[in-house]
Amino acid sequence: MKIEVAESLVRSWLRHCEGCQVVELNWKPSPEWSLVISKELEATFTDMQARFPQAIKKTASLGQFLRQAEIDVLGMRIAPNGKVEMVFAVDSAFHSKGLSYGNDDGTRCRVQNKLLRTALLLDAYFHGIEAQILFVSPKINPGRASLLATALMETKDFFVERSQASFFLCGPDEFRDRILMPVLKLKDSIADTSELFLRSWQLVALFISEEKTNEAPAASMIQKSKEVLKQNYNEKRNALISAYYMSKYEHENLHLGNQSETFKQMAETYRINYRTLQNYRDYFDPHTGSHRRGWHQVDIPPQFKEIHNEFMLYEEPKLREIVLQSLRKG
DNA sequence: CAAGAACTCAATCAAAGCCG
DNA sequence: CGGCTTTGATTGAGTTCTTG
Numbered sequence: 120m121k122i123e124v125a126e127s128l129v130r131s132w133l134r135h136c137e138g139c140q141v142v143e144l145n146w147k148p149s150p151e152w153s154l155v156i157s158k159e160l161e162a163t164f165t166d167m168q169a170r171f172p173q174a175i176k177k178t179a180s181l182g183q184f185l186r187q188a189e190i191d192v193l194g195m196r197i198a199p200n201g202k203v204e205m206v207f208a209v210d211s212a213f214h215s216k217g218l219s220y221g222n223d224d225g226t227r228c229r230v231q232n233k234l235l236r237t238a239l240l241l242d243a244y245f246h247g248i249e250a251q252i253l254f255v256s257p258k259i260n261p262g263r264a265s266l267l268a269t270a271l272m273e274t275k276d277f278f279v280e281r282s283q284a285s286f287f288l289c290g291p292d293e294f295r296d297r298i299l300m301p302v303l304k305l306k307d308s309i310a311d312t313s314e315l316f317l318r319s320w321q322l323v324a325l326f327i328s329e330e331k332t333n334e335a336p337a338a339s340m341i342q343k344s345k346e347v348l349k350q351n352y353n354e355k356r357n358a359l360i361s362a363y364y365m366s367k368y369e370h371e372n373l374h375l376g377n378q379s380e381t382f383k384q385m386a387e388t389y390r391i392n393y394r395t396l397q398n399y400r401d402y403f404d405p406h407t408g409s410h411r412r413g414w415h416q417v418d419i420p421p422q423f424k425e426i427h428n429e430f431m432l433y434e435e436p437k438l439r440e441i442v443l444q445s446l447r448k449g
Numbered sequence: 450c451a452a453g454a455a456c457t458c459a460a461t462c463a464a465a466g467c468c469g
Numbered sequence: 470c471g472g473c474t475t476t477g478a479t480t481g482a483g484t485t486c487t488t489g
Contacts, residue, residue, distance in 0.1 A: 377454075378454070378455070379453090379454060379455080391479090392479065392480065394479075394480055394481075395478080395479055395480075397455090397456090398478090398479075398480090401456080401457080411455090411456070411457090414457090414458090420477085
C-alpha cells in the first residue's frame, strides 16, 4: 500500500480537530452494496455531463462513474444520539512542485472531476447528510490558483440547489491555517503511534526545538519571553518590597488611603491578587517587629528572607520612596 | 452596637519530583 | 510514560477587632 503523508495528516486533522470518530483512508463503495439510483441523482448526473463536458466523459454511466470513485480520506462525525451529523470527504494532492495534472486545463478538469464525483458519491451513499467536500493541496502555483477557484465556484453553483454539501479548496494558506497548524499543535497531547504524520512530527520537533535556539526569529521570541519573565520577576520583587514595607511601617506614610485601599492599589499595579499581597506582608510580620502575629508557625520562605536581609537597614523614608517609585512606574 | 476593616488559617490548585 | 505524592503559591472563608 502506498503511504501518502498528506492523507495521514488529514486523518489526524479529521480525528482530533474536526471531531470525527470514524475516519477511513482510500474509501470506496463495495460493489456488493445495493445502490438504488434515484431519478434525481440520474438527472443530476445528466445535467453535470452537459454542464461540465470537459471534466466528465459522456460515455460513462452513472453506476460506473460512482464505482470508479475513491475518496482519499472519509471522516464521519457522529452526534451523541448516534446520528451522523457531518461527513467529510477529502481529496489530497501533494505535489512538491505545485499541484499539477498535466497542463492548466488538465489540472482544472481533474480537480473539478474529483469534486463532482465525490459530491455524487456522497449523495448516493450518504443521502441527506450534511457534508464537507475538500480538495487540499499544500502547494498550488499562483497562476493555477485562480483557475481552480473558478472551477470551485462553478461546482458550488451547480450544487447549490441539489445537495447539502459545501465545497472547499484548501490551497497553501488554508492548508497551513486550517489543517497543518492545528495538527502540529497536538504534538504533545496525542500519543497514538499509529498516526504516522503526528509521529514523524514528534520526531522532527525534537531537533528543530534544539536548532531554534540558534536562529534569529526564534531568538527574538526567546528574547521576548525573557523580557516577560523579567517583568514578572520585577513585579513580584516590587510586591515583596511593598509587603515588607507594609509589615514594618504600616500604610499611613504612603498616603494612599486606608490599609485596604493601599493594598488594592499595590495589588493592581503588581498584577497580583489583593489577598496574595496581604499574605506576603503576613509572612514578614514575625520578623519585622510588627504588632501582628503573621505566619509565626512556619519558617520564612527564602525569597522573603532575601528581601528582609536586603532592606532591614533601610530607614522608613528611604524604603517609602522605593515603594512609591515602584508604584508610579507600574 | 453595627458595619467595615483586618487578621488568621484552611482549602485549593498547579507545578515539580519521584518511582515502578 | 503515567500515575502518585510532595511542595509551593494563591485564594477563600470564618473570626476578631475598630471605629463612628
